[in-house]
Every structure is written in structure tokens, then in C-alpha cells.
Amino acid sequence: MxxxxxxxxxxxxxxxxxxxxxxxxxxxxxxxxxxxxxxxxxxxxxxxxxxxxxxxxxxxxxxxxxxxxxxxxGAQPVDWQRVPRFLAHDLPLAIYQARRWWISATVCFLLVASAVAAWVIQDPTLPRAFGMSEADIDSLVQHDFEDYYSEHFAPNFGLLVWTNNAWIAAQSLAAGVLLLPVALILWENALSIGLTGGLMIGHGRADVFFGLIAPHGLLELTAIFVAAGIGLRVGWSWVVPSPLLTRGQSLAAAARQGIVGAVGLVGVLAVAGLLEAFVTPSFLPLVVRDAIGVLVWAAFLAYVFVLGRRAERDEEPLLAGSGRSVSVRSAAQG
The missing domain is CATH 1.20.58 (Methane Monooxygenase Hydroxylase; Chain G, domain 1)
Incomplete structure (x- = not known):
């Protein structure tokens, strides 16, 4: 045919x-x-x-x-039996199929942040270009950075962190259709982390910086990178659509799978918020706090790559059987 x-x-x-x-x-x-x-x-x-x-x-x-x-x-009632399949198949598949985009976003972000941090360490006058006085720098290094994680009531702080990070992730997802705004969002956050990290490391407080970032930051930043990657993948779907779909149809297909990822990231960022509110400022030894953050982050990556790869292998027979799992690999071009 x-x-x-x-x-x-x-x-x-x-x-x-x-x-x-x-x-x-x-x-x-x-x-x-x-x-x-x-x-x-x-x-x-x-x-x-x-x-x-x-x-x-x-x-x-x-x-x-x-x-x-x-x-x-007519409308059908919510099928709660779909929840296990969403968690075991749809969500890891959506994140896994966008892996090239969010891994690339991660690498670019880390390169920019590392370059800024190295520049700040080599040139202590650089922070002044960002409007920071010596008093601001001293306050940040000596106590502001560390106090930030413990100055608020933990449940309130967790909710604040969650909503803030969810907003950044939502911006990255929504702006993905235009591609360039996502790069701008990542650039601004990379500059901020690079500047702060450079000041802390340059003043001999690298242990405090990485010790407080690791418990929650690994999962939190990864979730934001995933949101940016999914957004970029959605944007690329109309730049290079499938030959069998119009640009609008290709974009719609990619966006539907992007929504799956967005729903899942709400939960991921909630976990990151709990870590930042209750683990990062806790009285546990620093190595224990960091170990908790690394284990949670590793569990998330294992969830995405193990279940995502399995879901991708099973994608076509599942699609033929139920018609519900929407693959847009060719529509979104990777």
C-alpha cells in the first residue's frame, strides 16, 4: 500500500x-x-x-x-486503574524519549555555571559587575547562603520551594515551543548558581556550598533540566515535523506527551522540596544528608532509564492494543 x-x-x-x-x-x-x-x-x-x-x-x-x-x-469517569500504568509506563516513557534534549541542557548548564564560577574565583572583582558590594559578598559567604535553608518554618519553606521550582519548570515547558526562551531561562539560572558557587569556593567554603546543594539540588536541577528538555522537544516538533503530519498536528502530538512529563514533574519537584525543607537544614551529619540526596537522585534516574527503556520497547504493541500511549518519536524528531 x-x-x-x-x-x-x-x-x-x-x-x-x-x-x-x-x-x-x-x-x-x-x-x-x-x-x-x-x-x-x-x-x-x-x-x-x-x-x-x-x-x-x-x-x-x-x-x-x-x-x-x-x-x-459522552464523558467517562476517571479511570483510577490507569494510575499504575501512568507511573510505570507513560511518565518514564515521556521523560526517557526526551533524554537527548534534557541531557544536552544539563551539559550546557553545567558548562556555563562552571565557567562563571571559575571566572569569579580568578577575578574577585567580577561580582561587582552584578551589583554586589563587598558587604553583600561577605554576608552571602558567611551566613546568608547557609541561613537560607533554615530561616523559615520547614513546611512553609518546602511549599515555597516547590511552587518556585514548579514555576521555573512550567516556564521552561511552556517556552519550549519558541526554543530560545528556554535557553534564556537556563542561562539566567546558570549565572546565578555559578556566581554563588564561585564566591563560596573562592572564600574557602566549597564544603558548605556543595554540602547544602547536594541533598536537594541534584533532583531539583535534574527536574528543571527535564522540563527544559521536554519543552525543547515540543518546540522542535514543529520546526522539523513528521512527513506524515502537519506542523500543527506534530506539535499537538508532542505537546500531549509533554503534558504527561509535566504532570510527573510536579511530583518530582515536590520530593525535591521536601528534601530541601527537611533534609538539607537538618542536624544529620553532612555526609548522611548528601547520601540521601544522591540516593534519591539515583533512584529517579533508574526509574526513568529502566522503566523508560522498557516502555519504549513495548510501545508499539501497547499502542496497538489500547491506542492510548502516544508515541511522537518521528513527530518530535528525538
């Missing part, structure tokens, strides 16, 4: 079904037309699956069939 010809022949019906399924109150004639088109598109999906199982096209038709079915049958 010539897939391009098949798509060209039926694309009009798919678009019409998508329009009808979005109508809040279709007329009787439109409802009849939607049922007819739903049956046809379900047949098209079956044909594509059996003859030329292109992942992006199968995902798009599966979504369309499900949307039409929901419009025809």
Missing part, C-alpha cells in the same frame, strides 16, 4: 472528524456524520496498523478515534 497516497485520500475525512468531535453541541445531522466518520477512521486505523504501522500516523489516528469515541459516548 502506498502510504502517502492513502493519507492524501483520507486526510479530509480525518480532519472533518476532528472538527466534529470538538463540537460541544453537534446537530443531529452532525452527530450522524460523526458516527459514520468514526467507523471509517477506525477502519483506516486498522488498515494502517496491519499494513504500514508508521508510529506517528498510528498515534494520530488512535488519538482521533479516542476523541471521537468520547464525543459520541
Amino acid at each position: 502506498d502510504l502517502d497516497a492513502y493519507v492524501a485520500e483520507h486526510r479530509g475525512e480525518w480532519r472533518r472528524l476532528e472538527v466534529l468531535s470538538r463540537r460541544r453541541k453537534p446537530t443531529a445531522a452532525e452527530a450522524d456524520e460523526m458516527v459514520l466518520l468514526y467507523q471509517r477512521v477506525a477502519t483506516h486505523l486498522s488498515v494502517v496498523r496491519s499494513r504500514t504501522p508508521d508510529p506517528a500516523l498510528v498515534a494520530e489516528l488512535s488519538r482521533l478515534v479516542l476523541s471521537a469515541r468520547a464525543a459520541i459516548t
Whole structure:
């Protein structure tokens, strides 16, 4: 079967079904037309699956069939049985498939932060260019940086940290469609961490800096990098869309999977917030606090790479069976 010809022949019906399924109150004639088109598109999906199982096209038709079915049958109650599958398959898959983007974001961030820190260590006058006086520097190094983690009531501090980091992650995800704003957000945060780290290290307080950053920072920063990577992947999906999808459809497919990652990151950042509020300022020995942070971070990476890789291997049969797991690898180009 010539897939391009098949798509060209039926694309009009798919678009019409998508329009009808979005109508809040279709007329009787439109409802009849939607049922007819739903049956046809379900047949098209079956044909594509059996003859030329292109992942992006199968995902798009599966979504369309499900949307039409929901419009025809009405809203369904929340399926709590989906939660285990979301945690064991959908979420790690969404993060894993964006790994090239967020690992690249991590490397770039660390290079910038390290370069700024090294510059500050070599040139102690540099912080003045950022508007910091000698009194500001001395206050930061001697007590402000350390006091920040213990000056607030722990539950309130955890909530504050969570909302702040969630806001940064949300900005990174939302700005991903434009690509460049994500780079700007990461750049600003890399400058901030590099400047602070350079001052602490340059004044002989490297142990305090890394000791207080490690318990929560490993997971927290990784979550922000993941958000940025998913956002960049969504943005790239309309720059280089799948040949079988329009730019809008490619963007929509990537964005749907990006939403899965965004929902999961809310929980990840909540864990990071708890670590920052209760573990970082605790009276536990520094090595124990750091070990807790490293273990939690390693567990998150294992969760993503072990379950994500497994989910990717099982993606096509799962998609063929349920039509719910949406792969946009070709739509988002990696």
C-alpha cells in the first residue's frame, strides 16, 4: 500500500472528524456524520496498523478515534486503574524519549555555571559587575547562603520551594515551543548558581556550598533540566515535523506527551522540596544528608532509564492494543 497516497485520500475525512468531535453541541445531522466518520477512521486505523504501522500516523489516528469515541459516548469517569500504568509506563516513557534534549541542557548548564564560577574565583572583582558590594559578598559567604535553608518554618519553606521550582519548570515547558526562551531561562539560572558557587569556593567554603546543594539540588536541577528538555522537544516538533503530519498536528502530538512529563514533574519537584525543607537544614551529619540526596537522585534516574527503556520497547504493541500511549518519536524528531 502506498502510504502517502492513502493519507492524501483520507486526510479530509480525518480532519472533518476532528472538527466534529470538538463540537460541544453537534446537530443531529452532525452527530450522524460523526458516527459514520468514526467507523471509517477506525477502519483506516486498522488498515494502517496491519499494513504500514508508521508510529506517528498510528498515534494520530488512535488519538482521533479516542476523541471521537468520547464525543459520541459522552464523558467517562476517571479511570483510577490507569494510575499504575501512568507511573510505570507513560511518565518514564515521556521523560526517557526526551533524554537527548534534557541531557544536552544539563551539559550546557553545567558548562556555563562552571565557567562563571571559575571566572569569579580568578577575578574577585567580577561580582561587582552584578551589583554586589563587598558587604553583600561577605554576608552571602558567611551566613546568608547557609541561613537560607533554615530561616523559615520547614513546611512553609518546602511549599515555597516547590511552587518556585514548579514555576521555573512550567516556564521552561511552556517556552519550549519558541526554543530560545528556554535557553534564556537556563542561562539566567546558570549565572546565578555559578556566581554563588564561585564566591563560596573562592572564600574557602566549597564544603558548605556543595554540602547544602547536594541533598536537594541534584533532583531539583535534574527536574528543571527535564522540563527544559521536554519543552525543547515540543518546540522542535514543529520546526522539523513528521512527513506524515502537519506542523500543527506534530506539535499537538508532542505537546500531549509533554503534558504527561509535566504532570510527573510536579511530583518530582515536590520530593525535591521536601528534601530541601527537611533534609538539607537538618542536624544529620553532612555526609548522611548528601547520601540521601544522591540516593534519591539515583533512584529517579533508574526509574526513568529502566522503566523508560522498557516502555519504549513495548510501545508499539501497547499502542496497538489500547491506542492510548502516544508515541511522537518521528513527530518530535528525538
